[in-house]
Amino acid sequence: MTSERPQLSRETLLVHGSSRSDQRTGALVPPLVLSATYAHGNQEKLAYSRDRNPTWELLEAAVAQLEGAAGAVAFASGMAGISAALELLPMGGEVVVAQDAYTGTRDLLSHLSSTGRLRARRVDATAPAALEEIGGAEMVWLESMGNPLLSVPDLRAWAAAAHRRGAILLVDNTLATPLLCRPLELGADLVAHSASKHLGGHSDLMLGVVAGQDPELISRLRQHRTRQGGCPGQMEAWLALRGMRTLAVRLSRQCQTADFLARELTGTPRVKEVHYPGLATHPQHRLAEEQLEGGFGALLALELEVEAEAAERVCTSTRIWTNATSLGSVESLLERRGRWAGEEYLPPGLLRLSCGIENREDLLEDLGRALAQVGAGPLA
Ligand SMILES: Cc1ncc(COP(=O)(O)O)c(C=O)c1O
Structure with missing residues:
Protein backbone atom coordinates (compact mmCIF):
# COMPACT_ATOMS: atom_id res chain seq x y z
CA MET A 1 0.00 0.00 0.00
CA ARG A 245 16.70 28.36 8.91
CA THR A 246 15.46 30.44 11.86
CA LEU A 247 13.08 32.71 9.95
CA ALA A 248 9.91 31.10 11.29
CA VAL A 249 10.83 31.48 14.97
CA ARG A 250 12.24 34.96 14.50
CA LEU A 251 9.28 36.24 12.54
CA SER A 252 6.69 34.72 14.82
CA ARG A 253 8.24 36.43 17.84
CA GLN A 254 8.70 39.71 15.95
CA CYS A 255 5.05 39.72 14.90
CA GLN A 256 3.92 39.02 18.47
CA THR A 257 6.08 41.85 19.78
CA ALA A 258 4.85 44.29 17.12
CA ASP A 259 1.26 43.38 17.96
CA PHE A 260 1.93 43.79 21.70
CA LEU A 261 3.59 47.19 21.26
CA ALA A 262 0.88 48.39 18.89
CA ARG A 263 -1.75 47.66 21.53
CA GLU A 264 0.26 49.02 24.47
CA LEU A 265 1.01 52.29 22.68
CA THR A 266 -2.46 52.90 21.24
CA GLY A 267 -4.35 55.63 23.07
CA THR A 268 -1.37 56.80 25.13
CA PRO A 269 -0.54 60.53 25.46
CA ARG A 270 0.55 62.31 22.26
CA VAL A 271 0.37 59.10 20.26
CA LYS A 272 -2.03 60.25 17.57
CA GLU A 273 -2.14 56.94 15.72
CA VAL A 274 -0.48 53.55 15.73
CA HIS A 275 -0.32 52.10 12.23
CA TYR A 276 -0.33 48.31 12.36
CA PRO A 277 -2.42 45.98 10.16
CA GLY A 278 -3.22 43.79 13.17
CA LEU A 279 -5.23 46.58 14.79
CA ALA A 280 -8.95 46.79 14.02
CA THR A 281 -8.42 50.53 13.41
CA HIS A 282 -6.09 49.88 10.45
CA PRO A 283 -7.93 50.76 7.21
CA GLN A 284 -7.17 47.36 5.61
CA HIS A 285 -7.40 45.24 8.75
CA ARG A 286 -10.06 42.90 7.30
CA LEU A 287 -8.11 42.38 4.10
CA ALA A 288 -4.90 41.85 6.07
CA GLU A 289 -6.67 39.12 8.05
CA GLU A 290 -7.53 37.36 4.78
CA GLN A 291 -4.31 37.95 2.90
CA LEU A 292 -1.75 37.46 5.65
CA GLU A 293 -1.23 34.25 7.55
CA GLY A 294 0.31 33.80 10.99
CA GLY A 295 0.87 37.45 11.86
CA PHE A 296 0.74 41.04 10.70
CA GLY A 297 4.44 41.73 10.40
CA ALA A 298 7.29 43.06 12.47
CA LEU A 299 6.89 46.74 11.61
CA LEU A 300 4.67 49.38 13.09
CA ALA A 301 4.54 53.14 12.70
CA LEU A 302 3.95 55.49 15.57
CA GLU A 303 2.48 58.87 14.73
CA LEU A 304 3.46 61.26 17.51
CA GLU A 305 1.92 64.68 18.06
CA VAL A 306 5.37 66.25 18.31
CA GLU A 307 7.70 68.15 16.00
CA ALA A 308 10.49 66.50 14.03
CA GLU A 309 13.15 67.55 16.51
CA ALA A 310 11.32 65.96 19.46
CA ALA A 311 10.70 62.80 17.45
CA GLU A 312 14.42 62.62 16.65
CA ARG A 313 15.14 63.01 20.37
CA VAL A 314 13.02 59.92 21.07
CA CYS A 315 15.05 57.96 18.53
CA THR A 316 18.37 58.93 20.06
CA SER A 317 17.43 58.34 23.71
CA THR A 318 16.65 54.64 23.67
CA ARG A 319 19.02 52.08 25.13
CA ILE A 320 17.85 48.89 23.40
CA TRP A 321 16.25 50.23 20.23
CA THR A 322 18.90 51.43 17.79
CA ASN A 323 18.28 54.58 15.77
CA ALA A 324 18.98 53.08 12.37
CA THR A 325 17.26 52.38 9.09
CA SER A 326 16.39 48.88 7.80
CA LEU A 327 14.07 46.23 9.15
CA GLY A 328 13.54 42.55 9.76
CA SER A 329 16.62 41.83 11.82
CA VAL A 330 17.04 40.30 15.28
CA GLU A 331 17.72 43.70 16.84
CA SER A 332 15.00 46.32 17.18
CA LEU A 333 15.44 49.50 15.12
CA LEU A 334 13.59 52.77 15.05
CA GLU A 335 13.85 55.91 12.99
CA ARG A 336 11.94 59.00 11.96
CA ARG A 337 10.99 58.27 8.38
CA GLY A 338 10.54 61.90 7.38
CA ARG A 339 14.33 62.26 7.59
CA TRP A 340 14.66 60.57 4.18
CA ALA A 341 14.32 62.29 0.81
CA GLY A 342 11.07 61.17 -0.76
CA GLU A 343 9.37 60.63 2.61
CA GLU A 344 8.75 64.29 3.45
CA TYR A 345 5.03 63.72 2.81
CA LEU A 346 4.85 61.80 6.10
CA PRO A 347 3.91 63.53 9.39
CA PRO A 348 7.12 64.94 10.97
CA GLY A 349 6.56 62.97 14.17
CA LEU A 350 6.16 59.57 12.47
CA LEU A 351 8.49 56.88 13.79
CA ARG A 352 8.95 53.50 12.13
CA LEU A 353 9.66 50.65 14.50
CA SER A 354 11.12 47.35 13.35
CA CYS A 355 10.75 44.82 16.14
CA GLY A 356 13.58 42.43 16.83
CA ILE A 357 13.61 39.38 19.05
CA GLU A 358 14.50 41.02 22.38
CA ASN A 359 12.22 40.69 25.39
CA ARG A 360 9.08 42.67 24.58
CA GLU A 361 8.67 44.16 28.07
CA ASP A 362 12.25 45.49 27.87
CA LEU A 363 11.45 47.01 24.49
CA LEU A 364 8.28 48.65 25.79
CA GLU A 365 10.01 50.02 28.86
CA ASP A 366 12.94 51.40 26.84
CA LEU A 367 10.64 53.03 24.30
CA GLY A 368 8.29 54.27 27.03
CA ARG A 369 11.13 56.11 28.78
CA ALA A 370 12.29 57.73 25.54
CA LEU A 371 8.74 58.76 24.63
CA ALA A 372 8.09 60.15 28.11
CA GLN A 373 10.85 62.73 27.56
CA VAL A 374 8.64 64.40 24.97
CA GLY A 375 5.45 63.90 26.99
CA ALA A 376 4.32 60.89 24.95
CA GLY A 377 3.61 57.21 25.45
CA PRO A 378 2.50 54.99 28.34
CA LEU A 379 4.98 56.43 30.89
CA ALA A 380 4.19 60.08 30.19
C1 LIG B 1 10.53 46.79 0.70
C2 LIG B 1 11.95 46.90 0.24
N1 LIG B 1 12.27 46.47 -0.98
C3 LIG B 1 13.53 46.56 -1.46
C4 LIG B 1 14.54 47.12 -0.70
C5 LIG B 1 15.92 47.23 -1.27
O1 LIG B 1 16.71 46.22 -0.77
P1 LIG B 1 18.31 46.33 -0.58
O2 LIG B 1 18.55 47.34 0.49
O3 LIG B 1 18.69 44.93 -0.22
O4 LIG B 1 18.87 46.74 -1.90
C6 LIG B 1 14.26 47.57 0.59
C7 LIG B 1 15.32 48.16 1.42
O5 LIG B 1 15.06 48.77 2.45
C8 LIG B 1 12.93 47.46 1.08
O6 LIG B 1 12.58 47.89 2.30
Whole structure:
Protein backbone atom coordinates (compact mmCIF):
# COMPACT_ATOMS: atom_id res chain seq x y z
CA MET A 1 0.00 0.00 0.00
CA THR A 2 1.40 3.38 -0.90
CA SER A 3 0.62 6.44 1.14
CA GLU A 4 0.92 10.01 -0.12
CA ARG A 5 3.59 11.95 1.76
CA PRO A 6 2.04 15.06 3.29
CA GLN A 7 3.40 18.36 2.03
CA LEU A 8 5.84 19.81 4.49
CA SER A 9 5.01 23.10 6.15
CA ARG A 10 7.13 26.14 5.38
CA GLU A 11 8.53 26.14 8.92
CA THR A 12 9.95 22.67 8.32
CA LEU A 13 11.16 23.48 4.82
CA LEU A 14 13.06 26.47 6.21
CA VAL A 15 15.05 24.18 8.48
CA HIS A 16 15.58 21.26 6.11
CA GLY A 17 15.04 22.66 2.63
CA SER A 18 18.66 23.56 1.95
CA SER A 19 20.43 20.84 3.88
CA ARG A 20 19.65 17.85 1.70
CA SER A 21 22.36 18.83 -0.68
CA ASP A 22 25.48 17.23 0.64
CA GLN A 23 24.61 13.56 0.64
CA ARG A 24 28.23 12.68 -0.15
CA THR A 25 29.69 13.97 3.14
CA GLY A 26 26.61 14.02 5.33
CA ALA A 27 27.28 17.64 6.27
CA LEU A 28 24.16 19.20 7.74
CA VAL A 29 25.22 22.66 6.70
CA PRO A 30 25.19 23.34 2.97
CA PRO A 31 28.62 23.86 1.43
CA LEU A 32 29.86 27.36 0.72
CA VAL A 33 31.33 27.24 -2.78
CA LEU A 34 33.61 30.25 -3.08
CA SER A 35 35.13 29.27 -6.39
CA ALA A 36 34.90 31.91 -9.10
CA THR A 37 35.56 29.41 -11.88
CA TYR A 38 35.16 25.67 -12.55
CA ALA A 39 37.18 23.11 -14.46
CA HIS A 40 35.54 22.37 -17.81
CA GLY A 41 33.78 19.03 -18.09
CA ASN A 42 32.26 19.01 -14.57
CA GLN A 43 29.00 17.12 -14.04
CA GLU A 44 27.06 20.25 -13.04
CA LYS A 45 28.16 22.09 -16.21
CA LEU A 46 29.33 25.00 -14.08
CA ALA A 47 31.58 27.42 -15.93
CA TYR A 48 31.97 30.77 -14.18
CA SER A 49 30.50 32.25 -11.00
CA ARG A 50 28.97 35.37 -12.55
CA ASP A 51 26.68 32.94 -14.34
CA ARG A 52 26.04 30.17 -11.83
CA ASN A 53 27.19 29.19 -8.36
CA PRO A 54 26.05 26.17 -6.34
CA THR A 55 25.56 28.18 -3.12
CA TRP A 56 23.30 30.71 -4.84
CA GLU A 57 21.43 27.90 -6.48
CA LEU A 58 20.58 26.40 -3.07
CA LEU A 59 19.29 29.78 -1.95
CA GLU A 60 17.29 30.25 -5.14
CA ALA A 61 15.74 26.81 -4.77
CA ALA A 62 14.84 27.50 -1.14
CA VAL A 63 13.14 30.82 -1.93
CA ALA A 64 11.34 29.35 -4.95
CA GLN A 65 10.03 26.52 -2.79
CA LEU A 66 8.78 28.89 -0.09
CA GLU A 67 7.09 31.22 -2.55
CA GLY A 68 5.60 28.35 -4.57
CA ALA A 69 7.55 29.58 -7.61
CA ALA A 70 8.94 27.71 -10.60
CA GLY A 71 12.26 29.48 -10.18
CA ALA A 72 14.13 32.27 -8.45
CA VAL A 73 17.16 34.42 -9.24
CA ALA A 74 19.42 35.86 -6.55
CA PHE A 75 21.03 39.30 -6.90
CA ALA A 76 23.65 41.41 -5.15
CA SER A 77 20.96 43.40 -3.29
CA GLY A 78 17.23 43.91 -3.25
CA MET A 79 17.74 46.91 -5.54
CA ALA A 80 19.77 44.86 -8.03
CA GLY A 81 16.81 42.46 -8.25
CA ILE A 82 14.36 45.35 -8.62
CA SER A 83 16.49 46.88 -11.40
CA ALA A 84 16.59 43.54 -13.20
CA ALA A 85 12.81 43.13 -12.92
CA LEU A 86 12.27 46.62 -14.38
CA GLU A 87 14.54 45.65 -17.27
CA LEU A 88 11.79 43.23 -18.30
CA LEU A 89 9.86 46.27 -19.52
CA PRO A 90 10.25 47.31 -23.15
CA MET A 91 11.91 50.64 -23.97
CA GLY A 92 9.48 53.43 -22.97
CA GLY A 93 7.21 50.88 -21.25
CA GLU A 94 4.95 51.84 -18.40
CA VAL A 95 4.74 50.70 -14.81
CA VAL A 96 1.93 51.47 -12.38
CA VAL A 97 3.44 51.62 -8.91
CA ALA A 98 2.01 51.86 -5.39
CA GLN A 99 2.49 55.40 -4.15
CA ASP A 100 4.03 54.19 -0.88
CA ALA A 101 6.46 51.75 -2.51
CA TYR A 102 9.96 51.59 -1.00
CA THR A 103 11.81 54.92 -1.48
CA GLY A 104 14.67 53.21 -3.34
CA THR A 105 12.23 51.74 -5.85
CA ARG A 106 10.53 55.12 -6.33
CA ASP A 107 13.88 56.82 -6.73
CA LEU A 108 14.98 54.30 -9.36
CA LEU A 109 11.68 54.73 -11.20
CA SER A 110 12.09 58.53 -11.20
CA HIS A 111 15.59 58.12 -12.56
CA LEU A 112 14.50 55.70 -15.29
CA SER A 113 11.62 58.04 -16.17
CA SER A 114 13.99 61.00 -16.42
CA THR A 115 16.19 59.12 -18.90
CA GLY A 116 13.20 58.00 -21.00
CA ARG A 117 13.84 54.32 -20.26
CA LEU A 118 10.31 53.88 -18.90
CA ARG A 119 7.28 55.71 -17.56
CA ALA A 120 5.99 55.32 -14.02
CA ARG A 121 2.56 56.23 -12.69
CA ARG A 122 1.94 56.24 -8.93
CA VAL A 123 -1.43 55.14 -7.57
CA ASP A 124 -2.98 54.56 -4.17
CA ALA A 125 -2.93 50.77 -4.39
CA THR A 126 -5.48 50.44 -1.59
CA ALA A 127 -8.15 52.43 -3.48
CA PRO A 128 -10.49 50.17 -5.49
CA ALA A 129 -10.73 52.89 -8.17
CA ALA A 130 -6.98 52.56 -8.83
CA LEU A 131 -7.61 49.09 -10.31
CA GLU A 132 -9.14 50.88 -13.28
CA GLU A 133 -6.01 52.95 -13.80
CA ILE A 134 -3.74 50.29 -15.28
CA GLY A 135 -4.44 51.52 -18.79
CA GLY A 136 -1.75 50.31 -21.18
CA ALA A 137 0.92 49.71 -18.52
CA GLU A 138 2.98 46.55 -18.98
CA MET A 139 3.67 46.09 -15.28
CA VAL A 140 2.02 46.74 -11.92
CA TRP A 141 4.40 47.09 -8.99
CA LEU A 142 3.04 46.60 -5.47
CA GLU A 143 4.31 45.67 -2.03
CA SER A 144 2.47 43.07 0.03
CA MET A 145 2.70 45.60 2.87
CA GLY A 146 3.44 49.24 2.16
CA ASN A 147 5.97 51.11 4.14
CA PRO A 148 5.88 52.81 6.63
CA LEU A 149 2.09 52.99 7.05
CA LEU A 150 1.69 49.25 6.41
CA SER A 151 -0.94 49.63 3.72
CA VAL A 152 -2.25 46.32 2.38
CA PRO A 153 -3.33 46.20 -1.29
CA ASP A 154 -5.80 43.58 -2.48
CA LEU A 155 -3.35 41.39 -4.40
CA ARG A 156 -5.94 39.03 -5.85
CA ALA A 157 -7.94 41.93 -7.26
CA TRP A 158 -4.80 43.58 -8.64
CA ALA A 159 -3.61 40.36 -10.27
CA ALA A 160 -6.96 39.92 -11.99
CA ALA A 161 -7.05 43.57 -13.12
CA ALA A 162 -3.45 43.46 -14.37
CA HIS A 163 -4.03 40.28 -16.33
CA ARG A 164 -7.22 41.64 -17.91
CA ARG A 165 -5.06 44.46 -19.25
CA GLY A 166 -2.22 42.19 -20.35
CA ALA A 167 0.11 43.53 -17.65
CA ILE A 168 2.22 41.50 -15.25
CA LEU A 169 2.01 41.98 -11.49
CA LEU A 170 5.17 42.12 -9.41
CA VAL A 171 4.90 42.15 -5.62
CA ASP A 172 7.75 43.14 -3.35
CA ASN A 173 7.22 40.69 -0.50
CA THR A 174 10.11 41.84 1.67
CA LEU A 175 8.05 42.94 4.66
CA ALA A 176 5.67 39.98 4.78
CA THR A 177 8.07 37.19 3.71
CA PRO A 178 6.60 34.00 2.20
CA LEU A 179 5.56 32.93 5.68
CA LEU A 180 2.94 35.66 6.01
CA CYS A 181 1.99 36.18 2.38
CA ARG A 182 2.40 34.31 -0.90
CA PRO A 183 1.63 36.70 -3.74
CA LEU A 184 2.09 34.06 -6.46
CA GLU A 185 -0.74 32.03 -4.96
CA LEU A 186 -2.89 35.16 -5.19
CA GLY A 187 -2.10 35.57 -8.89
CA ALA A 188 1.08 37.68 -9.00
CA ASP A 189 3.62 36.87 -11.72
CA LEU A 190 6.79 37.83 -9.89
CA VAL A 191 7.82 38.29 -6.27
CA ALA A 192 10.81 40.37 -5.19
CA HIS A 193 12.69 40.30 -1.89
CA SER A 194 15.35 42.30 -0.23
CA ALA A 195 16.90 39.30 1.50
CA SER A 196 19.01 41.85 3.38
CA LYS A 197 15.95 42.08 5.68
CA HIS A 198 13.93 39.20 7.16
CA LEU A 199 15.39 36.33 5.12
CA GLY A 200 18.95 37.05 6.21
CA GLY A 201 17.64 38.42 9.48
CA HIS A 202 20.89 39.51 11.14
CA SER A 203 21.78 42.86 9.50
CA ASP A 204 24.94 41.30 8.11
CA LEU A 205 24.36 40.90 4.38
CA MET A 206 23.04 42.57 1.23
CA LEU A 207 21.10 40.33 -1.12
CA GLY A 208 18.02 40.24 -3.33
CA VAL A 209 15.88 37.52 -4.87
CA VAL A 210 13.20 37.61 -7.57
CA ALA A 211 10.98 34.54 -7.96
CA GLY A 212 8.23 33.70 -10.42
CA GLN A 213 6.13 31.13 -12.21
CA ASP A 214 7.02 31.81 -15.81
CA PRO A 215 10.31 30.10 -16.82
CA GLU A 216 10.77 32.65 -19.61
CA LEU A 217 10.71 35.62 -17.20
CA ILE A 218 13.08 33.78 -14.85
CA SER A 219 15.46 33.02 -17.69
CA ARG A 220 15.46 36.69 -18.79
CA LEU A 221 16.24 37.80 -15.22
CA ARG A 222 19.10 35.31 -15.08
CA GLN A 223 20.49 36.51 -18.41
CA HIS A 224 20.28 40.09 -17.19
CA ARG A 225 22.26 39.17 -14.08
CA THR A 226 24.97 37.47 -16.10
CA ARG A 227 25.23 40.42 -18.49
CA GLN A 228 25.06 43.23 -15.94
CA GLY A 229 27.02 41.39 -13.26
CA GLY A 230 24.72 42.17 -10.32
CA CYS A 231 25.32 38.69 -8.91
CA PRO A 232 25.31 37.95 -5.18
CA GLY A 233 28.42 37.20 -3.17
CA GLN A 234 28.77 33.51 -2.37
CA MET A 235 29.25 34.24 1.32
CA GLU A 236 26.12 36.39 1.40
CA ALA A 237 24.08 33.64 -0.21
CA TRP A 238 25.38 31.18 2.37
CA LEU A 239 24.61 33.58 5.24
CA ALA A 240 21.09 34.05 3.90
CA LEU A 241 20.60 30.29 3.84
CA ARG A 242 21.74 30.12 7.44
CA GLY A 243 19.49 33.01 8.43
CA MET A 244 16.48 31.45 6.74
CA ARG A 245 16.70 28.36 8.91
CA THR A 246 15.46 30.44 11.86
CA LEU A 247 13.08 32.71 9.95
CA ALA A 248 9.91 31.10 11.29
CA VAL A 249 10.83 31.48 14.97
CA ARG A 250 12.24 34.96 14.50
CA LEU A 251 9.28 36.24 12.54
CA SER A 252 6.69 34.72 14.82
CA ARG A 253 8.24 36.43 17.84
CA GLN A 254 8.70 39.71 15.95
CA CYS A 255 5.05 39.72 14.90
CA GLN A 256 3.92 39.02 18.47
CA THR A 257 6.08 41.85 19.78
CA ALA A 258 4.85 44.29 17.12
CA ASP A 259 1.26 43.38 17.96
CA PHE A 260 1.93 43.79 21.70
CA LEU A 261 3.59 47.19 21.26
CA ALA A 262 0.88 48.39 18.89
CA ARG A 263 -1.75 47.66 21.53
CA GLU A 264 0.26 49.02 24.47
CA LEU A 265 1.01 52.29 22.68
CA THR A 266 -2.46 52.90 21.24
CA GLY A 267 -4.35 55.63 23.07
CA THR A 268 -1.37 56.80 25.13
CA PRO A 269 -0.54 60.53 25.46
CA ARG A 270 0.55 62.31 22.26
CA VAL A 271 0.37 59.10 20.26
CA LYS A 272 -2.03 60.25 17.57
CA GLU A 273 -2.14 56.94 15.72
CA VAL A 274 -0.48 53.55 15.73
CA HIS A 275 -0.32 52.10 12.23
CA TYR A 276 -0.33 48.31 12.36
CA PRO A 277 -2.42 45.98 10.16
CA GLY A 278 -3.22 43.79 13.17
CA LEU A 279 -5.23 46.58 14.79
CA ALA A 280 -8.95 46.79 14.02
CA THR A 281 -8.42 50.53 13.41
CA HIS A 282 -6.09 49.88 10.45
CA PRO A 283 -7.93 50.76 7.21
CA GLN A 284 -7.17 47.36 5.61
CA HIS A 285 -7.40 45.24 8.75
CA ARG A 286 -10.06 42.90 7.30
CA LEU A 287 -8.11 42.38 4.10
CA ALA A 288 -4.90 41.85 6.07
CA GLU A 289 -6.67 39.12 8.05
CA GLU A 290 -7.53 37.36 4.78
CA GLN A 291 -4.31 37.95 2.90
CA LEU A 292 -1.75 37.46 5.65
CA GLU A 293 -1.23 34.25 7.55
CA GLY A 294 0.31 33.80 10.99
CA GLY A 295 0.87 37.45 11.86
CA PHE A 296 0.74 41.04 10.70
CA GLY A 297 4.44 41.73 10.40
CA ALA A 298 7.29 43.06 12.47
CA LEU A 299 6.89 46.74 11.61
CA LEU A 300 4.67 49.38 13.09
CA ALA A 301 4.54 53.14 12.70
CA LEU A 302 3.95 55.49 15.57
CA GLU A 303 2.48 58.87 14.73
CA LEU A 304 3.46 61.26 17.51
CA GLU A 305 1.92 64.68 18.06
CA VAL A 306 5.37 66.25 18.31
CA GLU A 307 7.70 68.15 16.00
CA ALA A 308 10.49 66.50 14.03
CA GLU A 309 13.15 67.55 16.51
CA ALA A 310 11.32 65.96 19.46
CA ALA A 311 10.70 62.80 17.45
CA GLU A 312 14.42 62.62 16.65
CA ARG A 313 15.14 63.01 20.37
CA VAL A 314 13.02 59.92 21.07
CA CYS A 315 15.05 57.96 18.53
CA THR A 316 18.37 58.93 20.06
CA SER A 317 17.43 58.34 23.71
CA THR A 318 16.65 54.64 23.67
CA ARG A 319 19.02 52.08 25.13
CA ILE A 320 17.85 48.89 23.40
CA TRP A 321 16.25 50.23 20.23
CA THR A 322 18.90 51.43 17.79
CA ASN A 323 18.28 54.58 15.77
CA ALA A 324 18.98 53.08 12.37
CA THR A 325 17.26 52.38 9.09
CA SER A 326 16.39 48.88 7.80
CA LEU A 327 14.07 46.23 9.15
CA GLY A 328 13.54 42.55 9.76
CA SER A 329 16.62 41.83 11.82
CA VAL A 330 17.04 40.30 15.28
CA GLU A 331 17.72 43.70 16.84
CA SER A 332 15.00 46.32 17.18
CA LEU A 333 15.44 49.50 15.12
CA LEU A 334 13.59 52.77 15.05
CA GLU A 335 13.85 55.91 12.99
CA ARG A 336 11.94 59.00 11.96
CA ARG A 337 10.99 58.27 8.38
CA GLY A 338 10.54 61.90 7.38
CA ARG A 339 14.33 62.26 7.59
CA TRP A 340 14.66 60.57 4.18
CA ALA A 341 14.32 62.29 0.81
CA GLY A 342 11.07 61.17 -0.76
CA GLU A 343 9.37 60.63 2.61
CA GLU A 344 8.75 64.29 3.45
CA TYR A 345 5.03 63.72 2.81
CA LEU A 346 4.85 61.80 6.10
CA PRO A 347 3.91 63.53 9.39
CA PRO A 348 7.12 64.94 10.97
CA GLY A 349 6.56 62.97 14.17
CA LEU A 350 6.16 59.57 12.47
CA LEU A 351 8.49 56.88 13.79
CA ARG A 352 8.95 53.50 12.13
CA LEU A 353 9.66 50.65 14.50
CA SER A 354 11.12 47.35 13.35
CA CYS A 355 10.75 44.82 16.14
CA GLY A 356 13.58 42.43 16.83
CA ILE A 357 13.61 39.38 19.05
CA GLU A 358 14.50 41.02 22.38
CA ASN A 359 12.22 40.69 25.39
CA ARG A 360 9.08 42.67 24.58
CA GLU A 361 8.67 44.16 28.07
CA ASP A 362 12.25 45.49 27.87
CA LEU A 363 11.45 47.01 24.49
CA LEU A 364 8.28 48.65 25.79
CA GLU A 365 10.01 50.02 28.86
CA ASP A 366 12.94 51.40 26.84
CA LEU A 367 10.64 53.03 24.30
CA GLY A 368 8.29 54.27 27.03
CA ARG A 369 11.13 56.11 28.78
CA ALA A 370 12.29 57.73 25.54
CA LEU A 371 8.74 58.76 24.63
CA ALA A 372 8.09 60.15 28.11
CA GLN A 373 10.85 62.73 27.56
CA VAL A 374 8.64 64.40 24.97
CA GLY A 375 5.45 63.90 26.99
CA ALA A 376 4.32 60.89 24.95
CA GLY A 377 3.61 57.21 25.45
CA PRO A 378 2.50 54.99 28.34
CA LEU A 379 4.98 56.43 30.89
CA ALA A 380 4.19 60.08 30.19
C1 LIG B 1 10.53 46.79 0.70
C2 LIG B 1 11.95 46.90 0.24
N1 LIG B 1 12.27 46.47 -0.98
C3 LIG B 1 13.53 46.56 -1.46
C4 LIG B 1 14.54 47.12 -0.70
C5 LIG B 1 15.92 47.23 -1.27
O1 LIG B 1 16.71 46.22 -0.77
P1 LIG B 1 18.31 46.33 -0.58
O2 LIG B 1 18.55 47.34 0.49
O3 LIG B 1 18.69 44.93 -0.22
O4 LIG B 1 18.87 46.74 -1.90
C6 LIG B 1 14.26 47.57 0.59
C7 LIG B 1 15.32 48.16 1.42
O5 LIG B 1 15.06 48.77 2.45
C8 LIG B 1 12.93 47.46 1.08
O6 LIG B 1 12.58 47.89 2.30
